[in-house]
Amino acid sequence: MKKILSLILVSFALNTFAASLYDFSLKKTNEDYNLKELKGKSVLIVNIATKCGYTGQLEGLEKVYAKYKDQGFVVLGIPSNDFGGQTPEENKEVKKFCKLKYGANFPITNKIVVKGDGKDPLYKYLIGLTDNKEIEWNFTKFLFDKTGKLVKRYRSSVTPESDDLIKDIKNTL
Secondary structure (H helix, E strand, O other): OHHHHHHHHHHHHHHHHOOOHHHOEEEEOOEEEEHHHHOOOEEEEEEEOOOOOOOOHHHHHHHHHHHHHHHOEEEEEEEOOOOOOOOOOOHHHHHHHHHHHHOOOOOEOOOOOOOOOOOOHHHHHHHHHOOOOOOOOOOOEEEEOOOOOEEEEEOOOOOOOOHHHHHHHHHHO
């Protein structure tokens, strides 16, 4: 009963205070990154990590970003250290690692919590849009169309260059 009441309150709070993706802001180094900047763009939000079996997906994320960014597509990388401490670096080092090792030029925010009681409001919102199930691992993906409507949630094992994800990205452009 307590859990149901908690879910109802979270759902109410999300619907009351965050009507869309664009109502959130995160930090990028020392500046705010307001998601209102993404209005009119197709957006792939991904919780990233630097020391994960899926970290190689950073290269694929950059390739997809580079290929479609001129058509209004953005990858938003959001580091998290919630899964086995697989992102132990400080924020600046995470960004440097992603850039130097994988050529990542897409926006990368500061680390946030994406699961559990302390999860960031953005991830409460994202989870609420899908099945209300916690993020299971690094590199879970959420694709939004240019109006800010969620298209689909993808498991970590779905690579950025997979046929299904690319088809869905193209449909949002």
